Amino acid sequence: MDLSLNETQKLIQDATKDFVRGACSREILVKLDRNKNVDVMATYWKQMSEMGWTGMAIPEQYGGSGNSLLDVAVLFEELGTGPVPGPLFSSAVLCARILLETGSEAQKKALLPDIASGKRVFALAFTEVQYGWSEDSIRMKAKKEGADYVLSGTKLFVDDAEYASDLLVVAGIEGGAGVSLFRVDAKAKGVSIRKLEGFMTAKSEVIFDNVKVSGSDLVGAAGGAWAGLDKGMLAAIPVLCAYKVGGCKKVFDISIAYAGERKQFGQVIGRFSRVQDHLINLVNHLDAARWTTYEALWKLDSGQDAASSVHIAKAVSSESYLNACDYGHEVHAGIGVVREYGLTLYTKMSRSLYHSLGAPKYHRKRLEKELKLVA
Amino acid sequence: MDFAIEDSPEQTEFRKEVRAFLETAVPPGITHTVDAANQPREQYELRRDLGRKLGAKGWLYPHMPKEYGGSDMSSDEVMILNDELTRIGLALPPYYDSGGRMGGPSILVWGTEEQKKRLLTPIFRGEVRTWQLLSEPGAGSDLAGIKTTAIRDGDHYVVNGQKMWVGSAHGAERSWMIVVTDPKGERHKNLSWIMVDMSLPGITVTPMETLATGGEGGAGGGCKNTVFFDNVRIPAENLVGGENNGWKVATTHLEVEHGGTGRLQDRRVIGEFIDYCREKHNGFAIADDPDAREQIAEMFIEGEVMRLFAVRNHWLSHTNQPRSYEGAQYSLRRKLGSLDISERMLRIAGPYALTTDERWAPLQGAIEYFQRDGITSLHPGATTDIQKVIMARRMGTGGREREQAGKLR
Numbered sequence: 001m002d003l004s005l006n007e008t009q010k011l012i013q014d015a016t017k018d019f020v021r022g023a024c025s026r027e028i029l030v031k032l033d034r035n036k037n038v039d040v041m042a043t044y045w046k047q048m049s050e051m052g053w054t055g056m057a058i059p060e061q062y063g064g065s066g067n068s069l070l071d072v073a074v075l076f077e078e079l080g081t082g083p084v085p086g087p088l089f090s091s092a093v094l095c096a097r098i099l100l101e102t103g104s105e106a107q108k109k110a111l112l113p114d115i116a117s118g119k120r121v122f123a124l125a126f127t128e129v130q131y132g133w134s135e136d137s138i139r140m141k142a143k144k145e146g147a148d149y150v151l152s153g154t155k156l157f158v159d160d161a162e163y164a165s166d167l168l169v170v171a172g173i174e175g176g177a178g179v180s181l182f183r184v185d186a187k188a189k190g191v192s193i194r195k196l197e198g199f200m201t202a203k204s205e206v207i208f209d210n211v212k213v214s215g216s217d218l219v220g221a222a223g224g225a226w227a228g229l230d231k232g233m234l235a236a237i238p239v240l241c242a243y244k245v246g247g248c249k250k251v252f253d254i255s256i257a258y259a260g261e262r263k264q265f266g267q268v269i270g271r272f273s274r275v276q277d278h279l280i281n282l283v284n285h286l287d288a289a290r291w292t293t294y295e296a297l298w299k300l301d302s303g304q305d306a307a308s309s310v311h312i313a314k315a316v317s318s319e320s321y322l323n324a325c326d327y328g329h330e331v332h333a334g335i336g337v338v339r340e341y342g343l344t345l346y347t348k349m350s351r352s353l354y355h356s357l358g359a360p361k362y363h364r365k366r367l368e369k370e371l372k373l374v375a
Numbered sequence: 376m377d378f379a380i381e382d383s384p385e386q387t388e389f390r391k392e393v394r395a396f397l398e399t400a401v402p403p404g405i406t407h408t409v410d411a412a413n414q415p416r417e418q419y420e421l422r423r424d425l426g427r428k429l430g431a432k433g434w435l436y437p438h439m440p441k442e443y444g445g446s447d448m449s450s451d452e453v454m455i456l457n458d459e460l461t462r463i464g465l466a467l468p469p470y471y472d473s474g475g476r477m478g479g480p481s482i483l484v485w486g487t488e489e490q491k492k493r494l495l496t497p498i499f500r501g502e503v504r505t506w507q508l509l510s511e512p513g514a515g516s517d518l519a520g521i522k523t524t525a526i527r528d529g530d531h532y533v534v535n536g537q538k539m540w541v542g543s544a545h546g547a548e549r550s551w552m553i554v555v556t557d558p559k560g561e562r563h564k565n566l567s568w569i570m571v572d573m574s575l576p577g578i579t580v581t582p583m584e585t586l587a588t589g590g591e592g593g594a595g596g597g598c599k600n601t602v603f604f605d606n607v608r609i610p611a612e613n614l615v616g617g618e619n620n621g622w623k624v625a626t627t628h629l630e631v632e633h634g635g636t637g638r639l640q641d642r643r644v645i646g647e648f649i650d651y652c653r654e655k656h657n658g659f660a661i662a663d664d665p666d667a668r669e670q671i672a673e674m675f676i677e678g679e680v681m682r683l684f685a686v687r688n689h690w691l692s693h694t695n696q697p698r699s700y701e702g703a704q705y706s707l708r709r710k711l712g713s714l715d716i717s718e719r720m721l722r723i724a725g726p727y728a729l730t731t732d733e734r735w736a737p738l739q740g741a742i743e744y745f746q747r748d749g750i751t752s753l754h755p756g757a758t759t760d761i762q763k764v765i766m767a768r769r770m771g772t773g774g775r776e777r778e779q780a781g782k783l784r
């Protein structure tokens with residue numbers, strides 16, 4: 001057993017740390033968060049693709065660098081410390097892994113190199129008005145018209161759609177069972193993407209109004225996409241979890257530093273046992289998220305059955321990120337809720353990502369099956 | 376024992392009178408507003424108008440003495456008044472008035488007869504809005520560690536320093552503030568309270584953007600400000616409770632702020648959310664899901680415990696009974712309970728709980744606001760840790776002498 005990072009991973013970690021310190025300093029991220037006119041993509045997408053990050057989760061034969069999921073997770077843990085927003089996860093990890101599992105050889109050859117270069121940005125249009133991440137939450141239906149399809153309906157709270165050039169749309173086909181996947185041009189006639197405002201990051205309403213999709217853009221078998229889609233999602237989830245681990249870590253770092261500086265009653269607040277309790281709770285959440293996440297990654301990379309571990313990691317890290325932020329706020333008290341200070345960036349992200357790719361409740365239900373408690 | 380707010384025949388009449396009054400006095404558009412931080416000026420002015428109308432009847436601070444603009448109203452009648460306002464999504468006072476809510480009782484207990492007449496009457500009649508100024512950059516939990524000074528100079532005090540976390544949007548006519556009057560004096564024996572006219576020269580108010588405003592939604596909190604004082608001259612007659620006696624006066628102020636008087640209009644968002652879950656929206660009802668129903672029930676239970684602590688405190692304080700840890704206990708429960716409830720709402724409603732979008736947000740965004748407010752309201756008044764410290768002292772844990780609750784009358 002060896003739970004340390006290897007040399008490559010340490011290099012990735014250092015490079016990402018530099019990036020977060022420079023291009024994504026807290027001042028810049030607060031500005032991105034508060035100012036609707038600042039463009040996330042213009043700020044750093046080019047830099048990210050030049051660093052090769054858009055190709056890390058993609059095999060070499062499709063234009064990527066074929067890194068392990070663990071390598072990718074190390075990158076995302078550091079991005080999570082920003083927290084750096086943007087579609088890198090949605091496009092270069094989630095959609096890339098789904099395409100790898102479901103696409104034809106021709107589709108992979110056509111699409112994955114563009115994702116790897118950062119030219120195309122993919123987002124997964126899965127969730128609908130009756131929000132959920134299981135196969136049976138998909139109610140949208142495509143209509144077959146000759147060799148082509150027509151899509152109509154609403155996808156809701158779609159992560160990163162606002163940045164997308166291409167959408168991977170999950171829908172059934174009228175008259176058939178199961179779900180299918182369609183690649184749709186985000187600018188296609190009949191597609192409208194509207195960013196939703198609130199205490200969340202980069203979620204959109206995506207409306208399809210009689211959108212024509214060519215038969216060649218059906219990804220995977222008609223009605224038979226679920227297995228590959230699920231496999232792709234299960235591989236990507238721990239990378240998202242690592243991003244949350246990074247968030248927890250930064251909240252912990254900020255909080256422990258603050259508790260060592262801030263004085264009240266003539267002493268630093270970190271000496272008060274009540275403040276220590278908050279920090280202890282915080283670090284417990286951080287470590288629970290970290291180790292469940294990294295074991296799941298190890299299982300995936302080494303080709304073991306990882307399903308249970310992935311469900312555990314997602315259930316734990318969603319809850320942990322939420323709670324870590326709460327404890328961070330307890331430690332900071334007033335200053336922590338000042339937008340300019342930056343702690344609320346994490347708080348907002350923790351809420352925003354709580355349900356993405358399945359809330360803890362969904363993953364506990366999946367775990368019930370893995371544990372053979374239900375059929 | 377009787378928990379019912381039973382209306383006697385006179386009270387039934389009173390309820391009718393209140394309802395009839397509110398029907399004519401409350402203008403459209405100010406009830407059930409969501410995000411107090413984003414209240415436009417016009418909305419604030421309408422609320423102030425309503426405050427003046429309520430004040431003219433002695434209903435703005437109804438439990439306060441008649442001679443200073445209150446009504447000497449009994450606890451049951453105050454409940455009726457609160458009840459009727461809650462029903463239309465308003466609170467008493469219908470705008471942010473922290474200096475009135477906390478300064479009022481303090482001046483009542485510690486002021487001279489002349490001061491009570493002069494300072495309380497305009498507050499209780501709704502003629503002025505008053506902010507409270509306690510915290511500073513270096514003094515939050517450690518209130519006694521403040522640095523803003525007020526030095527006597529003839530008939531005036533000259534004030535210099537900086538206060539933080541002040542007030543709301545749209546300004547205030549007055550501020551009720553704690554200052555150091557003896558910079559060389561012993562801790563706790565160097566402080567005083569003073570009423571400040573906010574139009575005096577040398578005062579600068581700088582707004583600051585916060586996540587939310589912290590539990591003052593119903594009363595229209597608005598943003599928070601930093602206030603700078605540069606040689607501001609305040610008439611000496613505005614110092615209340617005696618020079619260097621401010622720590623004693625603070626016990627009354629903080630007792631109210633820490634929930635000692637209870638609060639009857641609590642977190643109406645809970646009931647509204649449950650209604651929302653029951654109804655069909657966008658083709659489905661959240662309550663169709665049995666897991667969601669269980670969460671809703673748990674959330675409701677937490678809300679009930681919070682409510683009952685508030686009702687108990689209201690009863691204790693309005694019937695003038697001895698109190699101990701109850702104020703801090705309610706405050707603590709309300710802070711942690713609200714955060715817990717907001718997070719349950721997130722689990723129950725999914726990302727819907729996070730949006731203000733016109734088309735998709737439940738309750739016009741009230742749930743999104745509550746997500747932010749649940750976190751923010753952990754801090755105002757005093758943190759959860761400090762509430763625990765107070766509870767322990769008042770219970771006399773470890774055989775210590777029990778600390779007394781602050782005087783309210």
Ligand SMILES: Cc1cc2nc3c(=O)[nH]c(=O)nc-3n(C[C@H](O)[C@H](O)[C@H](O)COP(=O)(O)OP(=O)(O)OC[C@H]3O[C@@H](n4cnc5c(N)ncnc54)[C@H](O)[C@@H]3O)c2cc1C
Pocket residue numbers: 262263264265269272273274275330331332333334335337473507508509510514515516517539540541542585587588589599751752754755756757758759760761764
């Ligand atoms: C939305 C909002 C509205 C506010 N409104 C007002 C207002 O109208 N007027 C006003 O004057 N102030 C107001 N405040 C300020 C508020 O009273 C302070 O934020 C609060 O008292 C905590 O002080 P602090 O933020 O400086 O935190 P600190 O006192 O620095 O606390 C930091 C941490 O140390 C802990 N701590 C400190 N001392 C102890 C101790 N002895 N034992 C154990 N733990 C301890 C705290 O619990 C916290 O976890 C407001 C604050 C907010 C966020």
